[in-house]
Amino acid sequence: MGYFSKEFFKKVSEGTELEKITGGYKIGSDREKNRLFLAFIGYFDEDVGSKFAKDTISEIKKLRKNHDVIADMSEFRVANKEGEAYIKETMDFAANAGERYSVRVGQRIKMGTVQLQKTVEGITSVDMKPKGYFKTFHEAETYLEELIKENKVS
Numbered sequence: 001m002g003y004f005s006k007e008f009f010k011k012v013s014e015g016t017e018l019e020k021i022t023g024g025y026k027i028g029s030d031r032e033k034n035r036l037f038l039a040f041i042g043y044f045d046e047d048v049g050s051k052f053a054k055d056t057i058s059e060i061k062k063l064r065k066n067h068d069v070i071a072d073m074s075e076f077r078v079a080n081k082e083g084e085a086y087i088k089e090t091m092d093f094a095a096n097a098g099e100r101y102s103v104r105v106g107q108r109i110k111m112g113t114v115q116l117q118k119t120v121e122g123i124t125s126v127d128m129k130p131k132g133y134f135k136t137f138h139e140a141e142t143y144l145e146e147l148i149k150e151n152k153v154s
Contacts, residue, residue, distance in 0.1 A: 001059065002026035003051045008042060023077070025052050029059050034067045035144075036060060036094075040076035049086030056090045065098030068148070070140050071130075073106040101147060102130045103140040 004024030023042015029035060036059060044052065060067070131147060134140040 039072040043077040044083030046082035049083035053086040066100040069102040
């Protein structure tokens, strides 16, 4: 599942920088592993944020309590205030639905991981600190698997 703004592919093919493009997202889940996968691309305006919140909440509802999240934010360029409100709504829903661990792919992000972390933590009313930031999806997933084994949880 996913959504991209009407301008996204045209602007990317023209070489426009992502921070100047209203982007989109991809969402998937693995019900057996009880895991949500997210990828954020470009920046979120109200339209993209609204669709993201609806689609993500719908996908979270398919998972059990104590689900885990891998979020690829390496191509995310932050949201405007309207987009932030939808991200906050989604993160609060995830926490209340029993999110256990989250890890993020995002060390390549231009705004920097520390700034991204402060932005995300600043817009949510619950403690949603990720267990770590990683350069690749594979590194993030490997770390998450090890974390689960260490804590002997499923």
